[in-house]
Amino acid sequence: MKNINKEYIIRGMGTILTDSREIVIVGCGAGGGTAAQFARKTDRKAKISVFEKNFYPQYSKCGLPYAISGKIPNVMDLIEFSEEWFKKAKIDLHLNTNVEKIDISKKIIYAKKEDKNITKNFNSLIICTGSNPKYPQIKNVSVKGVFTLRTLDDAKKIKSYIKKDMNVTIIGAGLIGLELADSFFKKGLKVTIVEALENILPNNLDKDMAKIISDEIPDKIKVFTNNLATNIEDEEGFIKNVLIKNKETQEERKIKTDLLIVAIGTKPETDLAEKIGCKIGTTDGIIVNEKSQTNIKDVYAVGDCTEYKDYITGKPMSVGLGSVVVRQAIAAGTNAAGGNYVLPKGFLNTFTSEFFSKEIAGTGATSLSMNEDSFVSAKYNGKSLPHYFPGGKKISIKVYADKKTKKIIGAQCIGDKAAQRINTIATAILGNLDVDTFRKLETAYAPSIAPALDAETLVCDILDMKLKSKK
Amino acid sequence: MKNINKEYIIRGMGTILTDSREIVIVGCGAGGGTAAQFARKTDRKAKISVFEKNFYPQYSKCGLPYAISGKIPNVMDLIEFSEEWFKKAKIDLHLNTNVEKIDISKKIIYAKKEDKNITKNFNSLIICTGSNPKYPQIKNVSVKGVFTLRTLDDAKKIKSYIKKDMNVTIIGAGLIGLELADSFFKKGLKVTIVEALENILPNNLDKDMAKIISDEIPDKIKVFTNNLATNIEDEEGFIKNVLIKNKETQEERKIKTDLLIVAIGTKPETDLAEKIGCKIGTTDGIIVNEKSQTNIKDVYAVGDCTEYKDYITGKPMSVGLGSVVVRQAIAAGTNAAGGNYVLPKGFLNTFTSEFFSKEIAGTGATSLSMNEDSFVSAKYNGKSLPHYFPGGKKISIKVYADKKTKKIIGAQCIGDKAAQRINTIATAILGNLDVDTFRKLETAYAPSIAPALDAETLVCDILDMKLKSKK
Numbered sequence: 001m002k003n004i005n006k007e008y009i010i011r012g013m014g015t016i017l018t019d020s021r022e023i024v025i026v027g028c029g030a031g032g033g034t035a036a037q038f039a040r041k042t043d044r045k046a047k048i049s050v051f052e053k054n055f056y057p058q059y060s061k062c063g064l065p066y067a068i069s070g071k072i073p074n075v076m077d078l079i080e081f082s083e084e085w086f087k088k089a090k091i092d093l094h095l096n097t098n099v100e101k102i103d104i105s106k107k108i109i110y111a112k113k114e115d116k117n118i119t120k121n122f123n124s125l126i127i128c129t130g131s132n133p134k135y136p137q138i139k140n141v142s143v144k145g146v147f148t149l150r151t152l153d154d155a156k157k158i159k160s161y162i163k164k165d166m167n168v169t170i171i172g173a174g175l176i177g178l179e180l181a182d183s184f185f186k187k188g189l190k191v192t193i194v195e196a197l198e199n200i201l202p203n204n205l206d207k208d209m210a211k212i213i214s215d216e217i218p219d220k221i222k223v224f225t226n227n228l229a230t231n232i233e234d235e236e237g238f239i240k241n242v243l244i245k246n247k248e249t250q251e252e253r254k255i256k257t258d259l260l261i262v263a264i265g266t267k268p269e270t271d272l273a274e275k276i277g278c279k280i281g282t283t284d285g286i287i288v289n290e291k292s293q294t295n296i297k298d299v300y301a302v303g304d305c306t307e308y309k310d311y312i313t314g315k316p317m318s319v320g321l322g323s324v325v326v327r328q329a330i331a332a333g334t335n336a337a338g339g340n341y342v343l344p345k346g347f348l349n350t351f352t353s354e355f356f357s358k359e360i361a362g363t364g365a366t367s368l369s370m371n372e373d374s375f376v377s378a379k380y381n382g383k384s385l386p387h388y389f390p391g392g393k394k395i396s397i398k399v400y401a402d403k404k405t406k407k408i409i410g411a412q413c414i415g416d417k418a419a420q421r422i423n424t425i426a427t428a429i430l431g432n433l434d435v436d437t438f439r440k441l442e443t444a445y446a447p448s449i450a451p452a453l454d455a456e457t458l459v460c461d462i463l464d465m466k467l468k469s470k471k
Numbered sequence: 472m473k474n475i476n477k478e479y480i481i482r483g484m485g486t487i488l489t490d491s492r493e494i495v496i497v498g499c500g501a502g503g504g505t506a507a508q509f510a511r512k513t514d515r516k517a518k519i520s521v522f523e524k525n526f527y528p529q530y531s532k533c534g535l536p537y538a539i540s541g542k543i544p545n546v547m548d549l550i551e552f553s554e555e556w557f558k559k560a561k562i563d564l565h566l567n568t569n570v571e572k573i574d575i576s577k578k579i580i581y582a583k584k585e586d587k588n589i590t591k592n593f594n595s596l597i598i599c600t601g602s603n604p605k606y607p608q609i610k611n612v613s614v615k616g617v618f619t620l621r622t623l624d625d626a627k628k629i630k631s632y633i634k635k636d637m638n639v640t641i642i643g644a645g646l647i648g649l650e651l652a653d654s655f656f657k658k659g660l661k662v663t664i665v666e667a668l669e670n671i672l673p674n675n676l677d678k679d680m681a682k683i684i685s686d687e688i689p690d691k692i693k694v695f696t697n698n699l700a701t702n703i704e705d706e707e708g709f710i711k712n713v714l715i716k717n718k719e720t721q722e723e724r725k726i727k728t729d730l731l732i733v734a735i736g737t738k739p740e741t742d743l744a745e746k747i748g749c750k751i752g753t754t755d756g757i758i759v760n761e762k763s764q765t766n767i768k769d770v771y772a773v774g775d776c777t778e779y780k781d782y783i784t785g786k787p788m789s790v791g792l793g794s795v796v797v798r799q800a801i802a803a804g805t806n807a808a809g810g811n812y813v814l815p816k817g818f819l820n821t822f823t824s825e826f827f828s829k830e831i832a833g834t835g836a837t838s839l840s841m842n843e844d845s846f847v848s849a850k851y852n853g854k855s856l857p858h859y860f861p862g863g864k865k866i867s868i869k870v871y872a873d874k875k876t877k878k879i880i881g882a883q884c885i886g887d888k889a890a891q892r893i894n895t896i897a898t899a900i901l902g903n904l905d906v907d908t909f910r911k912l913e914t915a916y917a918p919s920i921a922p923a924l925d926a927e928t929l930v931c932d933i934l935d936m937k938l939k940s941k942k
Contacts, residue, residue, distance in 0.1 A: 030923070060859060063918040071919070077859050323916035326923045344911055352915035361915045388531060388548050419915035420891030423927070424898050430912055431902015440815055441901055444823035444832045444890035445794035447534040448542070452501070452797045456894070 021046040023336050024109055024120055026099045026272065027128035030322055031303030031329045033058025033081050035126045036091050038333030038341075046337050049092040049120055051099045051111050056152050057083055062322045064155045065176060068162075069183030075155050094118065104276040104296060124298045124336035127273050127286065128329070131266035131304035131320075136171060140232035145239035146260045149176060158261070164188060167256045169242050171229050172263035173200035175353045178213070180261055182355035185221055192222045192255050194244050196264075199225055204351065205360065206367050208379070209412050212396055216356040224253070232260070266320070268305040281307035283318035290343045292332035300332035311346035311429070312365035312409045321351055348410075350426050352419035361422035364410030364429050366400050375400045375409060376466050380459035384416035386451040395455045399425065399435075399463050406434040406467050408460075421456050435464045492517040494807050495580055495591055497570045497743065498599035501793055502774030502800045504529025504552050506597045507562050509804030509812075517808050520563040520591055522570045522582050527623050528554055533793045535626045536647060539633075540654030546626050565589065575747040575767060595769045595807035598744050598757065599800070602737035602775035602791075607642060611703035616710035617731045620647060629732070635659060638727045640713045642700050643734035644671035646824045649684070651732055653826035656692055663693045663726050665715050667735070670696055675822065676831065677838050679850070680883050683867055687827040695724070703731070737791070739776040752778035754789035761814045763803035771803035782817035782900070783836035783880045792822055819881075821897050823890035832893035835881030835900050837871050846871045846880060847937050851930035855887035857922040866926045870896065870906075870934050877905040877938050879931075892927050906935045 023039050025032045028050045036050050059078040067075040086093040097113040102125070109125070111118040133148035135141050147158050168184045170177045173195035185191050195202070199210040200223065217223060226247050233241040233254075242255045268285040270278070278294045278301065281287045285307030292300045303325040310317045319325060324347050334341035352361035367377065377400045385392035393416035400410040411425040428438045439460035445452045494510050496503045499521045507521050530549040538546040557564040568584040573596070580596070582589040604619035606612050618629050639655045641648045644666035656662050666673070670681040671694065688694060697718050704712040704725075713726045739756040741749070749765045749772065752758040756778030763771045774796040781788045790796060795818050805812035823832035838848065848871045856863030864887035871881040882896040899909045910931035916923045 060857060060918060062916070063857070063859060066860065066918055072860060080857075080859065321916070323913055323923050326916075327911065327913060344908075344913075348913045350913040350915045352917045352920050354917065354919055359920060363913070363915070386531065386534070386551075388534060388551065389537070389543060417888055417891050419917070419920045420888050420895065423912070423914045423925070424891065424895045426914070427895050427898040427904070427909070427912055428902060430908065431899060431904050433898070433902050437815075437901065438898070440798065441894070441898055442794055442798065442815075442819045442821040442834070443894045443897070444821045444834070445533070445792070445797075446823045446825065446890070447531060447537055448825055449823050449830060449890045452794050454894070 021124070021337065022120075022122050023048045023124045023126065024122035025050040025126045025128060026109070027130055028052035028057050028093065028095070029128060029130050029303065029325075030058060030061065030080075031128035031130070031325045032126065034326050034329035035128060035300075035302055035333035035336070036086070037081070037089070038330045039337040040089050040091060042334045042337035042339040047092075048090075049094065050086070051094045051097045051109070053096070053098045054151065054153070055096055057081055057086060057093055057095065059152055060322070061150065064149050064152070065179040065183055067155045068149075068159050068180065069186065075152060075159065078152060099272060102272055102276050104299070107298070124300065126332050126336055127278070127294070127299065127301040127305060128303050129269040129272060129305045131268045133262065134265050134267055135262055136229045136264060138229055138231055140234060141262070143232060143234040143239050144237050145258060146232065146262065148262050149180065150266070158259075161259060162187065162189065163258075165190065166258040168192070168259045168261065169194060169255050169257040170261045170263060171242075172265070173223070173225070174203060174263060174265070175201070175351070177261070177263040178355045179353060180263065181221060185218060190220070192257070193224070194227050194229055194242070194255070195223070195225045196228050196247070197225065201360070203368065204362055205412055206398065209396065209398060209414060212414050213356065213358055213360065216358050218356070266304060268307075268318070270305055273301060273305065281316045283307045283316050285318050287316075288328070290331075290345060291335045291341070292328045292343070293335070300336050302328045302332045309346035310365065310369060311344060311348045313369055314346060315369070317347060317349065319347070321349060323350060344430070348426050348429060350422060352422065358414055359416070359418040360412075360414045361418040362410070362412040363422045363426040364400070366398075366410040366412060370400075374403055376403050376463065376470060377401070378459055378463035378466055380455055380462060382455045382458060384450065386447050389447045395421070397421065397455045397459045399459050401435045401463055401467060403467070403470065406436065408433055408435060408438055424456050435460050435467055439464050492595070492808065493591075493593045494519045494595045494597065495593035496521045496597040496599060497580070498601055498774075499523035499528050499564065499566070500599060500601050500774060500796075501529060501532065502599035502601070502796045503597065505797050505800035506599060506771075506773055506804035506807070507557070508552070508560070509801045510808040511560050511562060513805045513808035513810040518563075519561075520565065521557070522565045522568045522580070524567070524569045525622060525624070526567055528552055528557060528564055528566065530623055531793070532621065535620050535623070536650040536654055538626045539620075539630050539651065540657065546623060546630065549623060570743060573743055573747050575770070578769070595771065597803045597807055598749070598765070598770065598772040598776060599774050600740040600743060600776045602739045604733065605736050605738055606733055607700045607735060609700055609702055611705060612733070614703060614705040614710050615708050616729060617703065617733065619733050620651065621737070629730075632730060633658065633660065634729075636661070637729040639663070639730045639732065640665060640726050640728040641732045641734060642713075643736070644694070644696070645674060645734060645736070646672070646822070648732070648734040649826045650824060651734065652692060656689060661691070663728070664695070665698050665700055665713070665726070666694070666696045667699050667718070668696065672831070674839065675833055676883055677869065680867065680869060680885060683885050684827065684829055684831065687829050689827070698724075737775060739778075739789070741776055744772060744776065752787045754778045754787050756789050758787075759799070761802075761816060762806045762812070763799045763814070764806070771807050773799045773803045780817035781836065781840060782815060782819045784840055785817060786840070788818060788820065790818070792820060794821060815901070819897050819900060821893060823893065829885055830887070830889040831883075831885045832889040833881070833883040834893045834897040835871070837869075837881040837883060841871075845874055847874050847934065847941060848872070849930055849934035849937055851926055851933060853926045853929060855921065857918050860918045866892070868892065868926045868930045870930050872906045872934055872938060874938070874941065877907065879904055879906060879909055895927050906931050906938060910935050
């Protein structure tokens, strides 16, 4: 019983089987891998075991589109922490191992690797089971040539399936759909995008902002918004056509398709968690708090399988962004190992991506998550450099403020350094800044880098006027 | 007496000569020009007069090095607001006109354009007289081939003076000195830099940060820090050599020089202001408050001729950055025209520049403005992209926190998107964020744009640990 700190003795209770804390992590995606890493950082002596049903340790899911495009040369480059790394960190990594059952009263997990049964006791459990891709409600999604992009193996399969001049149809014009559309187009494939809602990027950008991206999509890419996929036609088991139907006009089309990518979102994988009594929220994820704890003592959950809160509205929010997953994982790993890491009261869902030579980014609450009568917004179209300096790039930025408090609550940005500009707005939100204070921010100025008054604050001058005129 | 608002009648007192507010602005640099613009925005009917002793209306002083390098093709491109613009805005612009006297009791200025005397009444006066370059205490600074770079004419003269293979010596390794050194080097000139203090950029970066830039300076550029210019040798009135002396070793050197640029700072031009009783501060500038008011009623001052406060320390601070000038000018112009614009309680002195392929930026209080025992700092060297993504660029960032309050108070950054990263830190300062809160900021992540955990917050993880360990 040496090397045990006091807190551990209190926490471990009757389940202490060894002389140190035992942490079990289910799933080795960005969530599980990062949680393991921070558990190790927090407790050098803890016994940490990670169980992953697939063949690979932590890799970057967000990098998958770039592995297909070839920007990242080898799909295997996406692996962020190798088996070797886990060995060095003295973390037991069980790949190709399925956790089949959890006995929460005895704190034991039962796993299976091929024919071998593995049981493991734990003091703390971290569930990082991720999510599964959604499919449209149509037949034939199992014919050859239909893919989703969630795993390293998906990327490998798609990459080897691609042939010159193929007709690719992408269902879903979200971030992944557009990243893929851009990649496929650059590879010379013929690309069609089908989106069920009224505009592309419906979960990321307002209509007017999304239009800026629509206008950049090359004419050779066909985009059908407001359209549902209704059927898939095949030839000898291989996809041949996708049938789509306009929701408004009912017009039907047949899209010649050799390769179909379904990118319409995911559903949290919560089977194991539900069986041990974890509460599931309205967005289908495991409800976690600011310490990444579930409602079950000593059970944490992280990532795409969870539900947390929106920072501004407090509404339940499905976790889906890598950035959010990693932060939850830091909290879960640290806390499961006896540390104390408290996340902000909710997530801003700060995101970024780039396609068709445009960087986009956003943060906080916007018209996509709030009622029209609770906020005021302003938009500014500017340049990244002073007008007298050659080479300035376009910036469009829209900032949202709470109508009553005049605090900054969100923003969307397209163009030069959009991600970093949005980080500045995210900081303003975290700092509880009102529009009038933030618009006076002294931004960095040099003719070759940024104008004396930069887009982030200029848009807030407009917003400030609008707020004051609405008194 | 139509069109007069109440406030004007109170303010104007016995000096009302027309039916609207009269605003006189002395100087048409970034300060004067911007003040005029915002006075016009605030009061559509005010009579606004601007007096400028030189030949050009508002132009970008910060752009001068780029006009010399040729990055901005024509020196005249630097003019930001043309005479035509002032005409359209119904602002009387008097170029080549020297304001010789101000009668503050009668509220009249006396100016002279060539032989013509001009008098003008005012209700509000805005002084934007700028600053004059400093010279080292040596003889012969008036020989041919010695320049400073403060005006459009300076840039024109330097540009036409440059010949291939010339030996250029720059005294002063500040932002302008290094911007010029980089430009001259790229033009194929032989460049030597002489700096009196121990390292380059002594007013902008800590020694360890400055070293990152030193290491990037090509070997062909000779840099002598800790050296003073002691004499200038000429041949038939043209500069031939600059003599320098090491302050420590007393070693003397003779630097062959065809063109000498003196860039060791400026001294506020306050003659007119002093004569009417404006208080001058310890940094030699006219003391102004958060409304850009001087101690004299209805007299405002803006820009390089002024002294304001440091946002963190509250110490008097000489105004020198274009970004600061413009913000003071917005305040002065708006307030002089009857509006109400209140600046933050001090300036962060947020700056940026780039040379030798490195962007640098900084904000707030650092070791350069604070005592060692009042702050804790941390440094992080990272990459702009996740390690698995090709093309990541180096970032070095150093963040400072108050030892007691744990609030973020300043930062320096070198590398990819340094300016925008520093804007984020500046926002954290304005938002009064402590290190532990800011380090949990959800930054924008996408493999091709930024890593899941970005440099700004990672450095604060380290800083947080240091702060907690110093309890």
